[in-house]
Amino acid sequence: MTPQPTQLSPLARFEKILVASDSSSFSADAVNVAIAMSAKAHANLYPFTMVLTNPEYEIVAPELLQKATDDARKHLETIVTAATRKKVAATPVLRSGDSPHEEIVAAAEEINTDLIVMGQQGRRRLARMMVGHATVSVIAAAKCSVLSVPVGGRMWEKRILLATDGSRFSDAAAVSAARIAHCCEVPVTVVSALVPSHSEQRQQEGREAVERTTAQLRNEGLRADGVTLAGEADDVIIRLTEEQDADLIVVGTYGRTGFGKVLVGSVCERVIGKSKCPVLVVKA
Structure with a gap:
């Protein structure tokens, strides 16, 4: 069950x-x-x-x-x-x-x-x-x-794209994504961007976060897959959203006073500006 x-x-x-x-x-x-x-x-x-x-x-x-x-x-x-x-x-x-x-x-x-x-x-x-x-x-x-x-945005029914950077704030976003996926019966794609300017250690943390989060979602009975792609975070998120035909993006934020740190700098703001589908920003 x-x-x-x-x-x-x-x-x-x-x-x-x-x-x-x-x-x-x-x-x-x-x-x-x-x-x-x-x-x-x-x-x-x-x-x-x-x-x-x-x-x-x-x-x-x-x-x-x-x-x-x-x-x-x-x-x-x-x-x-x-x-x-x-x-x-x-x-x-x-x-x-x-x-x-x-x-x-x-x-x-x-x-x-x-x-x-x-x-x-x-x-x-x-x-x-x-x-x-x-x-x-x-x-x-x-x-x-x-x-x-955004204008033209609709209630999701195809796929959720969950962006993670391995932080506890991304973990909070994963919890919300899981709940929505259960309720709406849609699969989840977990993605982390391997930003060229980041250290190898940081990129490895992103890979491990994708593996861990994907496994957790599957353990909850959800259809989930994980992807890591090289590139700037907002470009990776938007590109994969279009490739996967996802219709909801979920990201995490550092909380009430730290919007400048959302998914590394102003990534979240750029994602919202570029996205053709709804973007859920989850507060930890």
Whole structure:
């Protein structure tokens, strides 16, 4: 019998999922993935949006602020309705402020969410703050894991690509990848990049990490294989994702204040920027 590493939820700690969204088409795929993942995990979904404002704006243009607030509520109602159709319990979250990434993180902490789901683009001013720097800022500041969904990203159903560097933070990512693989019944490919500038010892640690992680996944009854490839880490991850037709990338991070060290430097940021599929950044 295949072992099931699950308690309460098939995705273990993924029991409360917050999805950050505006009403643009760029966040629609993130919402769809969040609903699908919540359905798989039997998780509670928290659709989030915000009204960009500040004290001066509230005084000068109260009518415009009220309209923006009404539009935001309607947008959240649309997401709740879509979630309900999939039998997902959804609680809308509406906040106001001038910093989307700060409000997203604050809401996630108040709710004690296990996962934040974000699209990579938004619209107008909100767009400029919710992509690139803002995504990085959320990953850096959030206590929980973050799933970044690009435009065109879909719920995974083919293969998970798990990137490892042999650290305990990669081990945490492996745990999440295993849980998702069990729940979604998909295979896992474990990869480590043999970066040319790294020492032979460090490259050997990468090889051993792939062998160890692959064996652990197989011991849990999962279909898993391991690969080591020479090249820069982000290039290796993206290339193998395309070659393996993987539709979810899982990576680990050093935690709340160490995003600069994610998978060696800014590798994670570059992977998110290049990937055509969702990227899950797991907090240790």
